[in-house]
Amino acid sequence: MTPALRTFRPFALVAAAFAALALGGCGVNNIPTFEQSAKAAWAEVQNQYKRRSDLIPNLVESVRGFADQERKVLTDVTEARARAVSVQVPADILTNPDAMKQYQDAQNTLGGALRQLLAVVENYPDIKSGQNFLALQSQIEGTENRISIARRDYIQAVRQYNTEIATFPGRLWRMALYPSAQEMATFDIPAEEQRVPKVDFGTSK
Numbered sequence: 339m340t341p342a343l344r345t346f347r348p349f350a351l352v353a354a355a356f357a358a359l360a361l362g363g364c365g366v367n368n369i370p371t372f373e374q375s376a377k378a379a380w381a382e383v384q385n386q387y388k389r390r391s392d393l394i395p396n397l398v399e400s401v402r403g404f405a406d407q408e409r410k411v412l413t414d415v416t417e418a419r420a421r422a423v424s425v426q427v428p429a430d431i432l433t434n435p436d437a438m439k440q441y442q443d444a445q446n447t448l449g450g451a452l453r454q455l456l457a458v459v460e461n462y463p464d465i466k467s468g469q470n471f472l473a474l475q476s477q478i479e480g481t482e483n484r485i486s487i488a489r490r491d492y493i494q495a496v497r498q499y500n501t502e503i504a505t506f507p508g509r510l511w512r513m514a515l516y517p518s519a520q521e522m523a524t525f526d527i528p529a530e531e532q533r534v535p536k537v538d539f540g541t542s543k
Contacts, residue, residue, distance in 0.1 A: 365507055369516045372499035376522055379492040380432060386485045387422075387445055393477055394419050394452065400471045401459055411455045418444075418451040431523070438523035452478075489525075496522045 398412055422444040431437045456478075459466050466475075500521050502508035512519050 365502075366511055366515065368502050368508055369499070369511055369519055372495070372502050373519065373522075376492065376495040376499045377432065379488070379495040382488040383485070383492050384427075386481060386488045390452075390478070390481045390485065391419055391423055391448070393474060393481065394448075396470075397452075397455070397474050397478065400468065400474055401455070401462070401465050403462060403465050404458065408458050408461070411451070411458050414451040415448075415455050418448040422448045433520040433522055435523040438525055442525040493524050496524045500524075 394415060398416060401412065404412060425441050425444045427441060428434060428437050431441065459471070465471055503512045503516075503519050503521065
């Protein structure tokens, strides 16, 4: 190695280090970082919806004492659950607004049917005071709260990612380094679900 090359090499390494720091500081890694955050948030949404779905069969069994005229709410919940779990979730759902809407609609229908079921239980003191039902009450309340938080976190993560790929300098990094990055689909939370759900069985009265 010539003296000139030996002299130049340290300067090249320092220049490369500064270039890496400069690129990192201007957001070159933001797109993949935000994308992974959104995907992780989506996985948590799915996890909490599955947890709710898994609780419903036991809940239905615990309220079999409904009068005939109110048994329809049991049928509605059972059918809504069947529709929700049968929805095919394609691999591209995060960038497929139509698939996301179908998934969201099925979950919203199930949530509405479940709320109706819990409201009807108020008419049956013997059912709502049972130990099995009380245990399910606690689990459902916790799950609904976690669903609300998971959806909120997903919506925020998607907003951050979508904003990054559509604005400067993220838009430039997308064109230069991440041309496959696509806007992610979000979903709207119905007005009645904007606040953290409270499942009240009147047990504190």
